[in-house]
Amino acid sequence: MNHLSGHPSLTPMLRKLMKWSALDEEDQQAILDLPHEIRRVDRGDYIVREQDKPSHAALLLSGFAYRHKFVGSGGRQILSVHMSGDMVDLQNTLLRTADHNVQALSRAVVAFIPCRAIKELAFGRPRVGMAMWYDTLVDGSIHREWTANVGRRDARARVAHVLCEFGVRLNDGDLGSPCTYEFPMTQEEFADAVGLTPVHVNRTLKALDRDGLTDRAHRSVSIKQWDRLAEIGDFSTNYLHIQDEQGRAGADLPAWRMRP
Amino acid sequence: MNHLSGHPSLTPMLRKLMKWSALDEEDQQAILDLPHEIRRVDRGDYIVREQDKPSHAALLLSGFAYRHKFVGSGGRQILSVHMSGDMVDLQNTLLRTADHNVQALSRAVVAFIPCRAIKELAFGRPRVGMAMWYDTLVDGSIHREWTANVGRRDARARVAHVLCEFGVRLNDGDLGSPCTYEFPMTQEEFADAVGLTPVHVNRTLKALDRDGLTDRAHRSVSIKQWDRLAEIGDFSTNYLHIQDEQGRAGADLPAWRMRP
């Protein structure tokens, strides 16, 4: 990791929080004024380690990261994937001891904000606090969906589900289109996210291609039949709790987002 | 459900919140003064349904409840189990639309508190708000552990893990001892919690018995060899973020709680 003083600003975080709660000028300024330190990290670098007691909360300004934990047998479960604007360890602000790892999935720029500053902001400015709380709640909702994904869906559905979720979230963060994007994970990482082996993920992906649902070349994903893929993956956007800038849940979403 | 005016008080919630954050007299009184309505529910009654837009947050005063969601293929994934004092849908206070179901696992007493009152309390009294936020964060941590449980552990470990977690949480809530308790789920429900079939859960439980790790009779569980069961279940209490009344994480825990 190399350190450098901060040209990149906290705008991505502001952008995200504004989706969750209406913030006035002062709220917005307070967020941007948060003290922070910027670091660039490489693919594979750890941002937080299980058992750490971080004094700073990490915020992803660009690139991708993922959260994961190891199990006794040596396996690894990827718990979520994060993109620009995500607060990858807001929970450590209050929880003190990290219960899982956060690792960079690509080169990334990360802002580290003192936990104390986060707490003061959250409770000094209720609207900001509400937005942060909202964010952690959406995080929890995604965790629940992933539990259901690995617990009760077969391989084809698990894989399809993640492909859909990723497209929607990239789109929602203005980072790509829902049906064509660069997938930031290797198949080994994909496997650890869906609770399968890399071999079987590979076969499942190939099968989706063969059936004309997707079209992949290396890491680039193109979803050819969104509706059918979403159906196979049992995907609906409800659990993402997407809101427009005015904070109306699910308002005016394009048809492909919702499932009847 | 039958309604009745509230003899039972919100004490269990207060008890829980005090573990998460130091609250002064006024904070405590404010919690107990929260407006609420008490309902008794029977086993199987729904407390919240997916897609509901609840105006009240449910709080479990006694009995057990569980959260779950259905997947496309008809299967069901149980996401968490709750006991006295748990706020089973705090998230709906902010998220508006429920993304999963909450159902009673036994006869239970539930308090319904207006969402507005919760929000006012959370942001009017930062220490209370922090405790509530903390609670939702621990909730998220448990979700993560469950994702890893169903995603990356084999049947024996999954089952052992849940048996350990349940004992510790009951003990922590002063509802039982960690090694001997009444398990509130049928094997079918257990199966939906660990992503297995009831048949295989049954075989796995019997195997644990046969190996002298547990001793079950109907629903009552007795853990004979805690250390070995915890080892098999890859269980450690870290992810539960247990704190003592002074808010010191993991302080003075009995030896059986921690794993080196």
Added chain:
DNA sequence: CGACGTGTTGAAGGAGCTCAATCTAAGTGG
């Protein structure tokens, strides 16, 4: 160029599933 990380494919085995029957305990009505 050679080496390494990643993707792809085949073949064989196994953990957990499905289907189906039987057993048990806890009601429930008479």
Added chain:
DNA sequence: CCACTTAGATTGAGCTCCTTCAACACGTCG
């Protein structure tokens, strides 16, 4: 108090989806 009912626990046999192991292909990068 007992026959009857029923939900849940238990057990067996066969099958399948996914894993394991192993080899090979491909692209990138020092």
